[in-house]
Amino acid sequence: MSVIAQAAAPRRLARSRFTFDRLEVLGPLFIMPAILYVVVLVGLPFLLALYYSVSAYSIFNPSYTFVGLKNFREVIDSEIFRRTLANTLIFTISAQIIGLLLGKIGAMLLMQEFPGRRLARALIVLPWAVPVSLATLAWVWMFDSLYSVINWTLVAAGLIDAAHRPQWLGQEDLAMIAVAVVHAWRLFPFGVVIFLAGFTSVPQDVLDAATIDGAGFWRRNYQIILPIIAPIIMIAVIFGTVFTFTDLSVVYLLTKGGPINSTQVLGTLAFQVGILSGDVAHGAAICLFLFPFLLVAVILLLRSLRRREI
Amino acid sequence: MPRLAGKVVGQSSFYAAVITLVVFAAFPFYWMLITTFKTDGDLYNLKSIPYWFNAPPTLEHLKYLFEDTLFVQWLSNSALIGLCVVAITLLVALPAGYGLARMPGRSGENLSIGIFLTYLVPPTLLFLPLARVITLLGLQDSLWALVVVYPTFTIPFCTWLLMGFFKSVPREIEEAAIVDGCTVVGAFVKTVLPLSVPAILTVVIFAFTLTVQEFVYALTFISSSSEKPVTLGVATDLIRGDIFYWGELMGAALISSVPVAIAYNLFLDRFISGITGGAVK
Numbered sequence: 001m002s003v004i005a006q007a008a009a010p011r012r013l014a015r016s017r018f019t020f021d022r023l024e025v026l027g028p029l030f031i032m033p034a035i036l037y038v039v040v041l042v043g044l045p046f047l048l049a050l051y052y053s054v055s056a057y058s059i060f061n062p063s064y065t066f067v068g069l070k071n072f073r074e075v076i077d078s079e080i081f082r083r084t085l086a087n088t089l090i091f092t093i094s095a096q097i098i099g100l101l102l103g104k105i106g107a108m109l110l111m112q113e114f115p116g117r118r119l120a121r122a123l124i125v126l127p128w129a130v131p132v133s134l135a136t137l138a139w140v141w142m143f144d145s146l147y148s149v150i151n152w153t154l155v156a157a158g159l160i161d162a163a164h165r166p167q168w169l170g171q172e173d174l175a176m177i178a179v180a181v182v183h184a185w186r187l188f189p190f191g192v193v194i195f196l197a198g199f200t201s202v203p204q205d206v207l208d209a210a211t212i213d214g215a216g217f218w219r220r221n222y223q224i225i226l227p228i229i230a231p232i233i234m235i236a237v238i239f240g241t242v243f244t245f246t247d248l249s250v251v252y253l254l255t256k257g258g259p260i261n262s263t264q265v266l267g268t269l270a271f272q273v274g275i276l277s278g279d280v281a282h283g284a285a286i287c288l289f290l291f292p293f294l295l296v297a298v299i300l301l302l303r304s305l306r307r308r309e310i
Numbered sequence: 311m312p313r314l315a316g317k318v319v320g321q322s323s324f325y326a327a328v329i330t331l332v333v334f335a336a337f338p339f340y341w342m343l344i345t346t347f348k349t350d351g352d353l354y355n356l357k358s359i360p361y362w363f364n365a366p367p368t369l370e371h372l373k374y375l376f377e378d379t380l381f382v383q384w385l386s387n388s389a390l391i392g393l394c395v396v397a398i399t400l401l402v403a404l405p406a407g408y409g410l411a412r413m414p415g416r417s418g419e420n421l422s423i424g425i426f427l428t429y430l431v432p433p434t435l436l437f438l439p440l441a442r443v444i445t446l447l448g449l450q451d452s453l454w455a456l457v458v459v460y461p462t463f464t465i466p467f468c469t470w471l472l473m474g475f476f477k478s479v480p481r482e483i484e485e486a487a488i489v490d491g492c493t494v495v496g497a498f499v500k501t502v503l504p505l506s507v508p509a510i511l512t513v514v515i516f517a518f519t520l521t522v523q524e525f526v527y528a529l530t531f532i533s534s535s536s537e538k539p540v541t542l543g544v545a546t547d548l549i550r551g552d553i554f555y556w557g558e559l560m561g562a563a564l565i566s567s568v569p570v571a572i573a574y575n576l577f578l579d580r581f582i583s584g585i586t587g588g589a590v591k
Contacts, residue, residue, distance in 0.1 A: 029405075030405035030408055034403060035425070037462065041440070041458070042431055044443075046431070048442065102331070102334075114324075120332050125335075126339055127338070129571040130570060131523040134545070135563075136545075137545060138338035147354060185335070188335075242432065246433075246435065249526060249529075275530055280442075287435050290434060297430060301430065
């Protein structure tokens with residue numbers, strides 16, 4: 001098309017205008033600001049994080065003295081960090097599994113036509129649409145140590161004794177469950193929407209043909225629909241996992257990582273060490289444990305994005 | 311008759327499942343709503359049934375929220391940050407999306423996937439070094455820090471969405487404009503942009519909602535109450551020591567979530583098709 005542009009431009013035009021008429025010149029110029037923004041505010045900070053992690057930098061002693069892998073060794077040696085890493089894995093995996101299951105069930109329900117379907121969908125999507133910090137506050141109130149509506153209901157139903165009300169955010173095992181449930185709650189609408197989009201993309205004639213050939217409900221579900229929508233689900237899982245694994249806000253607002261680090265995750269620990277205690281070097285080292293995991297996510301995402309084009 | 315009974319059982323278990331799921335999803339919002347309008351005496355009474363009003367509803371909490379807290383300031387901070395981020399995003403992502411869409415061969419596609427991938431880089435990985443960058447820029451403890459940082463996740467996502475859209479605009483339209491004497495930029499502004507209004511609207515909504523939802527960077531960079539966006543202000547400033555103002559807190563959470571939730575709901579399908587890379591239309 002640049003050829004057309006050249007031919008059309010009258011010769012008397014200034015040379016500069018002529019240059020700016022060529023898409024080969026303009027294209028990179030158009031793209032440059034976006035790339036610059038990403039390089040300056042994502043790329044460079046990432047390099048800075050890498051450097052922090054091998055330095056002795058803290059806000060009290062802002063020196064960039066190189067200390068090698070000392071920070072990483074100290075982090076791995078710490079009991080709290082190992083517990084944090086395990087917590088992060090447990091709560092990411094459990095939230096993903098609950099989220100996906102509920103997502104699939106929700107999508108299968110919403111595939112049916114019934115009165116009030118649009119309203120049901122809008123209500124189900126709410127937890128995903130609302131700002132996470134505000135939605136989490138509602139849960140903090142619902143898990144309140146004294147006025148928890150959940151406990152009130154359990155007592156009223158006779159399931160627990162009023163004198164031994166569970167402290168959802170104050171007991172080590174329960175706090176973990178609470179955090180995972182809130183995450184699953186926030187994540188499952190995303191699953192519903194993705195599964196729904198997947199289901200509607202399966203061509204009806206394929207399903208009809210399968211039904212005629214004698215495929216029942218389960219066979220249609222697991223041997224026809226699931227393989228067709230697998231790439232979409234894959235992308236949803238990648239995003240969901242990344243959002244959960246790297247999350248800080250839900251845990252920060254619900255428990256601040258407590259009690260006794262039982263819900264500490266990488267994000268909150270890094271925040272505590274790097275910002276609140278000012279030990280930037282160790283904080284950066286903790287954050288960087290996210291990186292190998294992110295790398296795997298990126299590679300998987302690249303593969304799914306490529307595959308869909310073939 | 312057994313067939314009818316079976317149908318009734320099937321129907322009612324179907325509705326039971328739908329209702330259970332809807333209640334699970336929406337109950338916290340119902341809880342916000344009812345807490346907002348309950349009197350303190352009613353809220354902190356263990357004897358009465360909490361699901362409904364046991365004393366007449368009150369506007370006391372909302373009044374306190376609007377008159378005696380910085381809530382209005384936080385709302386306007388969020389709106390200001392949102393608008394600035396939307397402007398920066400459009401300014402950067404529109405030409406980038408177009409440039410990528412019109413690059414020859416697969417290079418545009420590959421480059422745009424590269425940009426899109428930065429959307430996966432989480433705030434958790436970057437907040438420590440970015441805090442330093444913000445200090446270098448002299449923006450610590452100012453809402454302008456967020457205006458600078460938020461485009462790092464809106465630009466990748468919106469560039470990706472826009473590139474997908476521009477690819478669907480036939481080249482012939484611009485070529486015709488160029489033959490008629492337009493420059494490349496002129497053709498883009500005069501023919502492509504007017505066709506892209508729906509895509510631009512989507513990008514505006516997304517950049518805005520993604521910005522309003524963010525919490526981690528705000529928590530890290532901002533400590534003065536008057537500079538906080540609403541998500542941070544409500545979550546940190548309405549809690550004084552161990553005393554929670556639950557009526558005010560829930561009222562604030564509800565008021566700030568509703569517009570975001572509605573906007574998001576309307577554009578959800580486009581968000582999904584963006585995230586799945588157009589695999590779902």
